[in-house]
């Protein structure tokens with residue numbers, strides 16, 4: 001199995017990957033507070049782990065794939081009140097991603113998967129794709145592993161409905177990736193149930209930005225009490241399987257259809 005980590009490869013090996021039409025996974029994440037029991041690297045570490053596992057599965061499935069370094073600097077303004085959090089402005093975040101995609105395409109890579117592991121990046125990630133894709137020589141696809149894996153990942157949670165923040169899921173996965181950095185001494189005191197309707201919503205279907213302090217006393221959302229490495233391993237594999245399936249599906253990278261007719265009212269389309 002060839003190495004799939006961009007940073008461990010030599011330049012000529014990366015030129016060869018571009019020539020073989022490899023998919024590049026560009027992970028985007030955050031450095032932000034994850035309660036008193038998980039390190040601030042959590043989204044960055046998990047996003048990288050899942051991307052590496054996904055890339056190995058894609059290679060095994062017949063598609064060359066390489067994982068670019070994680071963009072750890074994300075949009076985490078809503079976690080600033082708890083300390084330990086680093087955040088970019090939207091303009092800087094957009095510029096960083098645009099420049100990295102430009103560099104990748106200049107090297108000849110044409111299929112790029114932006115793989116997000118932090119909820120706060122989601123809206124901006126889609127906006128950036130909307131802006132860049134029409135002019136980019138590459139096909140840009142963006143996903144968040146939690147959403148892409150859906151039920152196949154969340155079904156491993158016993159005490160919360162999905163991944164949430166520093167709860168059962170992320171704590172379980174970090175028990176696999178960085179067991180020495182998970183403080184299990186007070187897990188049973190940390191649970192915070194979040195009323196989702198109170199966070200980023202107003203009215204029946206309206207959006208309102210709010211900081212995380214609106215919904216959690218300690219920075220945790222979810223229940224880390226029942227976390228286990230066994231569950232974490234299953235969740236990491238579910239996330240990686242979902243990304244690999246996305247990469248290996250030819251429709252993901254297929255050219256855009258053009259089903260326009262010759263024109264209307266006798267005037268051809270441009």
Ligand SMILES: [Zn+2]
Pocket residue numbers: 034042043117118164165166170
């Ligand atoms: Zn997280």
